[in-house]
Amino acid sequence: MTQARRLLAIAQTGLHYSTEAFDRERYEEILRIAHVQLAELADMQTEEVVQLFAREEGYANPKLDVRCAVFDDTGQVLLVREAADGCWSLPGGWADIGASPAENAIREVREESGYSVTIARLLAVWDMPKHGHPPSVFHIWKLVFLGELGRLGEISGIETNAAGFFHIDTLPPLSLGRILPQQIRKLYELRCNGGVEFD
Structure with missing residues:
Protein backbone atom coordinates (compact mmCIF):
# COMPACT_ATOMS: atom_id res chain seq x y z
CA MET A 1 0.00 0.00 0.00
CA THR A 2 2.84 2.39 0.87
CA GLN A 3 4.48 1.99 -2.54
CA ALA A 4 1.18 2.53 -4.39
CA ARG A 5 0.45 5.69 -2.38
CA ARG A 6 3.98 6.90 -3.08
CA LEU A 7 3.52 6.34 -6.83
CA LEU A 8 0.27 8.29 -6.68
CA ALA A 9 1.99 11.18 -4.87
CA ILE A 10 4.85 11.27 -7.42
CA ALA A 11 2.36 11.32 -10.29
CA GLN A 12 0.17 14.00 -8.71
CA THR A 13 3.12 16.24 -7.87
CA GLY A 14 4.71 15.64 -11.27
CA LEU A 15 1.49 16.62 -13.06
CA HIS A 16 1.32 19.78 -10.98
CA TYR A 17 4.82 20.97 -11.85
CA SER A 18 5.43 19.49 -15.28
CA THR A 19 4.93 21.61 -18.41
CA GLU A 20 6.40 19.22 -21.01
CA ALA A 21 3.84 17.08 -22.85
CA PHE A 22 6.11 14.00 -22.78
CA ASP A 23 6.62 14.29 -19.00
CA ARG A 24 2.89 14.81 -18.38
CA GLU A 25 2.12 11.70 -20.42
CA ARG A 26 4.48 9.63 -18.25
CA TYR A 27 3.06 11.02 -14.99
CA GLU A 28 -0.48 10.24 -16.20
CA GLU A 29 0.63 6.65 -16.87
CA ILE A 30 2.11 6.41 -13.36
CA LEU A 31 -1.17 7.82 -12.01
CA ARG A 32 -3.18 5.11 -13.80
CA ILE A 33 -0.85 2.38 -12.46
CA ALA A 34 -1.17 3.75 -8.93
CA HIS A 35 -4.98 3.82 -9.18
CA VAL A 36 -5.05 0.17 -10.25
CA GLN A 37 -2.65 -0.89 -7.49
CA LEU A 38 -4.56 0.98 -4.79
CA ALA A 39 -7.84 -0.49 -5.98
CA GLU A 40 -6.44 -4.02 -5.82
CA LEU A 41 -4.93 -3.49 -2.36
CA ALA A 42 -8.08 -1.85 -0.94
CA ASP A 43 -10.45 -4.33 -2.64
CA MET A 44 -12.18 -1.53 -4.55
CA GLN A 45 -13.05 -0.84 -8.15
CA THR A 46 -10.43 1.25 -9.97
CA GLU A 47 -13.06 3.85 -10.84
CA GLU A 48 -13.86 4.29 -7.12
CA VAL A 49 -10.21 5.09 -6.43
CA VAL A 50 -10.09 7.47 -9.41
CA GLN A 51 -13.13 9.31 -7.99
CA LEU A 52 -11.59 9.49 -4.49
CA PHE A 53 -8.54 11.26 -5.87
CA ALA A 54 -10.23 13.25 -8.65
CA ARG A 55 -10.03 16.52 -6.73
CA GLU A 56 -6.54 15.95 -5.36
CA GLU A 57 -4.37 18.41 -7.24
CA GLY A 58 -1.14 20.23 -6.61
CA TYR A 59 1.68 19.00 -4.46
CA ALA A 60 0.67 15.72 -2.81
CA ASN A 61 0.33 15.90 0.98
CA PRO A 62 -0.96 13.53 3.68
CA LYS A 63 -4.59 13.99 4.71
CA LEU A 64 -5.14 15.35 8.21
CA ASP A 65 -7.50 13.53 10.60
CA VAL A 66 -8.29 15.53 13.75
CA ARG A 67 -9.65 13.72 16.82
CA CYS A 68 -10.49 14.71 20.38
CA ALA A 69 -9.99 12.55 23.48
CA VAL A 70 -12.51 13.56 26.14
CA PHE A 71 -12.50 11.88 29.55
CA ASP A 72 -15.09 12.25 32.31
CA ASP A 73 -14.39 12.55 36.05
CA THR A 74 -14.10 8.76 36.40
CA GLY A 75 -11.55 8.45 33.58
CA GLN A 76 -13.96 7.00 31.03
CA VAL A 77 -13.47 8.09 27.42
CA LEU A 78 -16.12 9.63 25.18
CA LEU A 79 -16.73 7.58 22.04
CA VAL A 80 -19.14 8.01 19.14
CA ARG A 81 -20.68 5.26 17.01
CA GLU A 82 -19.85 5.68 13.33
CA ALA A 83 -22.87 5.33 11.06
CA ALA A 84 -20.65 3.99 8.27
CA ASP A 85 -19.58 0.80 10.05
CA GLY A 86 -21.51 0.67 13.35
CA CYS A 87 -18.26 0.72 15.34
CA TRP A 88 -16.99 3.29 17.82
CA SER A 89 -14.30 5.96 17.65
CA LEU A 90 -13.07 9.16 19.20
CA PRO A 91 -15.04 12.12 17.82
CA GLY A 92 -13.25 13.59 14.83
CA GLY A 93 -12.67 13.53 11.11
CA TRP A 94 -10.96 15.29 8.24
CA ALA A 95 -9.73 18.80 9.03
CA ASP A 96 -11.72 21.50 7.25
CA ILE A 97 -10.05 24.46 5.60
CA GLY A 98 -10.72 27.78 7.30
CA ALA A 99 -10.43 26.51 10.87
CA SER A 100 -7.46 25.59 13.04
CA PRO A 101 -6.90 21.95 14.04
CA ALA A 102 -8.21 22.70 17.55
CA GLU A 103 -11.27 24.47 16.16
CA ASN A 104 -11.92 21.45 13.94
CA ALA A 105 -11.70 19.15 16.97
CA ILE A 106 -14.18 21.27 18.96
CA ARG A 107 -16.66 21.28 16.06
CA GLU A 108 -16.35 17.51 15.51
CA VAL A 109 -17.05 16.74 19.18
CA ARG A 110 -20.10 19.03 19.20
CA GLU A 111 -21.53 17.63 15.94
CA GLU A 112 -20.82 13.96 16.64
CA SER A 113 -21.52 13.70 20.39
CA GLY A 114 -23.56 16.76 21.32
CA TYR A 115 -20.97 17.84 23.92
CA SER A 116 -19.23 21.17 23.90
CA VAL A 117 -15.56 21.05 24.85
CA THR A 118 -12.58 23.30 25.28
CA HIS A 131 0.45 2.18 13.97
CA GLY A 132 -1.13 -0.95 12.51
CA HIS A 133 -4.36 0.51 11.21
CA PRO A 134 -6.06 -1.36 8.36
CA PRO A 135 -4.69 -0.27 4.95
CA SER A 136 -6.04 3.00 3.57
CA VAL A 137 -5.70 4.45 0.09
CA PHE A 138 -4.80 7.76 1.74
CA HIS A 139 -1.65 8.55 3.72
CA ILE A 140 -3.09 10.02 6.92
CA TRP A 141 -1.65 11.98 9.81
CA LYS A 142 -3.76 11.99 12.97
CA LEU A 143 -3.78 14.85 15.51
CA VAL A 144 -5.45 14.05 18.84
CA PHE A 145 -6.32 16.83 21.28
CA LEU A 146 -7.35 16.57 24.92
CA GLY A 147 -10.82 18.04 25.33
CA GLU A 148 -12.28 19.32 28.61
CA LEU A 149 -15.95 18.41 28.92
CA GLY A 150 -18.58 21.14 28.76
CA ARG A 151 -22.35 21.04 28.47
CA LEU A 152 -24.39 18.44 26.59
CA GLY A 153 -26.43 19.38 23.57
CA GLU A 154 -27.76 17.32 20.67
CA ILE A 155 -25.93 15.32 18.02
CA SER A 156 -26.21 17.39 14.85
CA GLY A 157 -23.97 15.49 12.43
CA ILE A 158 -24.97 12.62 10.17
CA GLU A 159 -21.76 10.59 10.42
CA THR A 160 -22.46 9.26 13.94
CA ASN A 161 -25.62 7.94 15.57
CA ALA A 162 -24.74 7.47 19.26
CA ALA A 163 -22.32 8.67 21.92
CA GLY A 164 -21.27 7.33 25.29
CA PHE A 165 -18.52 7.05 27.88
CA PHE A 166 -16.56 3.79 28.19
CA HIS A 167 -13.88 2.48 30.52
CA ILE A 168 -10.60 2.09 28.62
CA ASP A 169 -10.42 -1.60 29.61
CA THR A 170 -13.94 -2.42 28.38
CA LEU A 171 -14.15 -0.63 25.04
CA PRO A 172 -16.89 -1.47 22.52
CA PRO A 173 -15.94 -2.66 19.01
CA LEU A 174 -13.78 0.12 17.56
CA SER A 175 -13.64 1.49 14.04
CA LEU A 176 -10.03 0.42 13.57
CA GLY A 177 -9.44 2.61 10.54
CA ARG A 178 -10.00 5.55 12.88
CA ILE A 179 -8.61 4.50 16.29
CA LEU A 180 -7.01 1.45 17.90
CA PRO A 181 -7.54 0.21 21.49
CA GLN A 182 -3.86 0.67 22.33
CA GLN A 183 -4.04 4.26 21.10
CA ILE A 184 -6.92 5.03 23.47
CA ARG A 185 -4.94 3.55 26.35
CA LYS A 186 -1.90 5.63 25.31
CA LEU A 187 -4.03 8.80 25.19
CA TYR A 188 -5.28 8.11 28.72
CA GLU A 189 -1.67 7.67 29.86
CA LEU A 190 -0.62 10.91 28.14
CA ARG A 191 -3.53 12.74 29.77
CA CYS A 192 -2.46 11.51 33.19
CA ASN A 193 1.27 12.16 32.88
CA GLY A 194 1.13 15.44 30.93
CA GLY A 195 3.00 13.97 27.96
CA VAL A 196 2.67 14.22 24.22
CA GLU A 197 3.55 11.55 21.66
CA PHE A 198 4.54 12.14 18.07
CA ASP A 199 5.98 10.21 15.15
Whole structure:
Protein backbone atom coordinates (compact mmCIF):
# COMPACT_ATOMS: atom_id res chain seq x y z
CA MET A 1 0.00 0.00 0.00
CA THR A 2 2.84 2.39 0.87
CA GLN A 3 4.48 1.99 -2.54
CA ALA A 4 1.18 2.53 -4.39
CA ARG A 5 0.45 5.69 -2.38
CA ARG A 6 3.98 6.90 -3.08
CA LEU A 7 3.52 6.34 -6.83
CA LEU A 8 0.27 8.29 -6.68
CA ALA A 9 1.99 11.18 -4.87
CA ILE A 10 4.85 11.27 -7.42
CA ALA A 11 2.36 11.32 -10.29
CA GLN A 12 0.17 14.00 -8.71
CA THR A 13 3.12 16.24 -7.87
CA GLY A 14 4.71 15.64 -11.27
CA LEU A 15 1.49 16.62 -13.06
CA HIS A 16 1.32 19.78 -10.98
CA TYR A 17 4.82 20.97 -11.85
CA SER A 18 5.43 19.49 -15.28
CA THR A 19 4.93 21.61 -18.41
CA GLU A 20 6.40 19.22 -21.01
CA ALA A 21 3.84 17.08 -22.85
CA PHE A 22 6.11 14.00 -22.78
CA ASP A 23 6.62 14.29 -19.00
CA ARG A 24 2.89 14.81 -18.38
CA GLU A 25 2.12 11.70 -20.42
CA ARG A 26 4.48 9.63 -18.25
CA TYR A 27 3.06 11.02 -14.99
CA GLU A 28 -0.48 10.24 -16.20
CA GLU A 29 0.63 6.65 -16.87
CA ILE A 30 2.11 6.41 -13.36
CA LEU A 31 -1.17 7.82 -12.01
CA ARG A 32 -3.18 5.11 -13.80
CA ILE A 33 -0.85 2.38 -12.46
CA ALA A 34 -1.17 3.75 -8.93
CA HIS A 35 -4.98 3.82 -9.18
CA VAL A 36 -5.05 0.17 -10.25
CA GLN A 37 -2.65 -0.89 -7.49
CA LEU A 38 -4.56 0.98 -4.79
CA ALA A 39 -7.84 -0.49 -5.98
CA GLU A 40 -6.44 -4.02 -5.82
CA LEU A 41 -4.93 -3.49 -2.36
CA ALA A 42 -8.08 -1.85 -0.94
CA ASP A 43 -10.45 -4.33 -2.64
CA MET A 44 -12.18 -1.53 -4.55
CA GLN A 45 -13.05 -0.84 -8.15
CA THR A 46 -10.43 1.25 -9.97
CA GLU A 47 -13.06 3.85 -10.84
CA GLU A 48 -13.86 4.29 -7.12
CA VAL A 49 -10.21 5.09 -6.43
CA VAL A 50 -10.09 7.47 -9.41
CA GLN A 51 -13.13 9.31 -7.99
CA LEU A 52 -11.59 9.49 -4.49
CA PHE A 53 -8.54 11.26 -5.87
CA ALA A 54 -10.23 13.25 -8.65
CA ARG A 55 -10.03 16.52 -6.73
CA GLU A 56 -6.54 15.95 -5.36
CA GLU A 57 -4.37 18.41 -7.24
CA GLY A 58 -1.14 20.23 -6.61
CA TYR A 59 1.68 19.00 -4.46
CA ALA A 60 0.67 15.72 -2.81
CA ASN A 61 0.33 15.90 0.98
CA PRO A 62 -0.96 13.53 3.68
CA LYS A 63 -4.59 13.99 4.71
CA LEU A 64 -5.14 15.35 8.21
CA ASP A 65 -7.50 13.53 10.60
CA VAL A 66 -8.29 15.53 13.75
CA ARG A 67 -9.65 13.72 16.82
CA CYS A 68 -10.49 14.71 20.38
CA ALA A 69 -9.99 12.55 23.48
CA VAL A 70 -12.51 13.56 26.14
CA PHE A 71 -12.50 11.88 29.55
CA ASP A 72 -15.09 12.25 32.31
CA ASP A 73 -14.39 12.55 36.05
CA THR A 74 -14.10 8.76 36.40
CA GLY A 75 -11.55 8.45 33.58
CA GLN A 76 -13.96 7.00 31.03
CA VAL A 77 -13.47 8.09 27.42
CA LEU A 78 -16.12 9.63 25.18
CA LEU A 79 -16.73 7.58 22.04
CA VAL A 80 -19.14 8.01 19.14
CA ARG A 81 -20.68 5.26 17.01
CA GLU A 82 -19.85 5.68 13.33
CA ALA A 83 -22.87 5.33 11.06
CA ALA A 84 -20.65 3.99 8.27
CA ASP A 85 -19.58 0.80 10.05
CA GLY A 86 -21.51 0.67 13.35
CA CYS A 87 -18.26 0.72 15.34
CA TRP A 88 -16.99 3.29 17.82
CA SER A 89 -14.30 5.96 17.65
CA LEU A 90 -13.07 9.16 19.20
CA PRO A 91 -15.04 12.12 17.82
CA GLY A 92 -13.25 13.59 14.83
CA GLY A 93 -12.67 13.53 11.11
CA TRP A 94 -10.96 15.29 8.24
CA ALA A 95 -9.73 18.80 9.03
CA ASP A 96 -11.72 21.50 7.25
CA ILE A 97 -10.05 24.46 5.60
CA GLY A 98 -10.72 27.78 7.30
CA ALA A 99 -10.43 26.51 10.87
CA SER A 100 -7.46 25.59 13.04
CA PRO A 101 -6.90 21.95 14.04
CA ALA A 102 -8.21 22.70 17.55
CA GLU A 103 -11.27 24.47 16.16
CA ASN A 104 -11.92 21.45 13.94
CA ALA A 105 -11.70 19.15 16.97
CA ILE A 106 -14.18 21.27 18.96
CA ARG A 107 -16.66 21.28 16.06
CA GLU A 108 -16.35 17.51 15.51
CA VAL A 109 -17.05 16.74 19.18
CA ARG A 110 -20.10 19.03 19.20
CA GLU A 111 -21.53 17.63 15.94
CA GLU A 112 -20.82 13.96 16.64
CA SER A 113 -21.52 13.70 20.39
CA GLY A 114 -23.56 16.76 21.32
CA TYR A 115 -20.97 17.84 23.92
CA SER A 116 -19.23 21.17 23.90
CA VAL A 117 -15.56 21.05 24.85
CA THR A 118 -12.58 23.30 25.28
CA ILE A 119 -9.18 22.14 24.11
CA ALA A 120 -6.64 21.70 26.89
CA ARG A 121 -3.65 20.62 24.80
CA LEU A 122 -2.30 18.38 22.07
CA LEU A 123 -1.83 14.73 23.09
CA ALA A 124 -0.53 13.00 19.97
CA VAL A 125 0.53 13.39 16.35
CA TRP A 126 0.51 10.00 14.65
CA ASP A 127 1.45 8.82 11.17
CA MET A 128 -1.28 6.19 10.75
CA PRO A 129 0.67 3.67 8.62
CA LYS A 130 3.14 3.33 11.52
CA HIS A 131 0.45 2.18 13.97
CA GLY A 132 -1.13 -0.95 12.51
CA HIS A 133 -4.36 0.51 11.21
CA PRO A 134 -6.06 -1.36 8.36
CA PRO A 135 -4.69 -0.27 4.95
CA SER A 136 -6.04 3.00 3.57
CA VAL A 137 -5.70 4.45 0.09
CA PHE A 138 -4.80 7.76 1.74
CA HIS A 139 -1.65 8.55 3.72
CA ILE A 140 -3.09 10.02 6.92
CA TRP A 141 -1.65 11.98 9.81
CA LYS A 142 -3.76 11.99 12.97
CA LEU A 143 -3.78 14.85 15.51
CA VAL A 144 -5.45 14.05 18.84
CA PHE A 145 -6.32 16.83 21.28
CA LEU A 146 -7.35 16.57 24.92
CA GLY A 147 -10.82 18.04 25.33
CA GLU A 148 -12.28 19.32 28.61
CA LEU A 149 -15.95 18.41 28.92
CA GLY A 150 -18.58 21.14 28.76
CA ARG A 151 -22.35 21.04 28.47
CA LEU A 152 -24.39 18.44 26.59
CA GLY A 153 -26.43 19.38 23.57
CA GLU A 154 -27.76 17.32 20.67
CA ILE A 155 -25.93 15.32 18.02
CA SER A 156 -26.21 17.39 14.85
CA GLY A 157 -23.97 15.49 12.43
CA ILE A 158 -24.97 12.62 10.17
CA GLU A 159 -21.76 10.59 10.42
CA THR A 160 -22.46 9.26 13.94
CA ASN A 161 -25.62 7.94 15.57
CA ALA A 162 -24.74 7.47 19.26
CA ALA A 163 -22.32 8.67 21.92
CA GLY A 164 -21.27 7.33 25.29
CA PHE A 165 -18.52 7.05 27.88
CA PHE A 166 -16.56 3.79 28.19
CA HIS A 167 -13.88 2.48 30.52
CA ILE A 168 -10.60 2.09 28.62
CA ASP A 169 -10.42 -1.60 29.61
CA THR A 170 -13.94 -2.42 28.38
CA LEU A 171 -14.15 -0.63 25.04
CA PRO A 172 -16.89 -1.47 22.52
CA PRO A 173 -15.94 -2.66 19.01
CA LEU A 174 -13.78 0.12 17.56
CA SER A 175 -13.64 1.49 14.04
CA LEU A 176 -10.03 0.42 13.57
CA GLY A 177 -9.44 2.61 10.54
CA ARG A 178 -10.00 5.55 12.88
CA ILE A 179 -8.61 4.50 16.29
CA LEU A 180 -7.01 1.45 17.90
CA PRO A 181 -7.54 0.21 21.49
CA GLN A 182 -3.86 0.67 22.33
CA GLN A 183 -4.04 4.26 21.10
CA ILE A 184 -6.92 5.03 23.47
CA ARG A 185 -4.94 3.55 26.35
CA LYS A 186 -1.90 5.63 25.31
CA LEU A 187 -4.03 8.80 25.19
CA TYR A 188 -5.28 8.11 28.72
CA GLU A 189 -1.67 7.67 29.86
CA LEU A 190 -0.62 10.91 28.14
CA ARG A 191 -3.53 12.74 29.77
CA CYS A 192 -2.46 11.51 33.19
CA ASN A 193 1.27 12.16 32.88
CA GLY A 194 1.13 15.44 30.93
CA GLY A 195 3.00 13.97 27.96
CA VAL A 196 2.67 14.22 24.22
CA GLU A 197 3.55 11.55 21.66
CA PHE A 198 4.54 12.14 18.07
CA ASP A 199 5.98 10.21 15.15
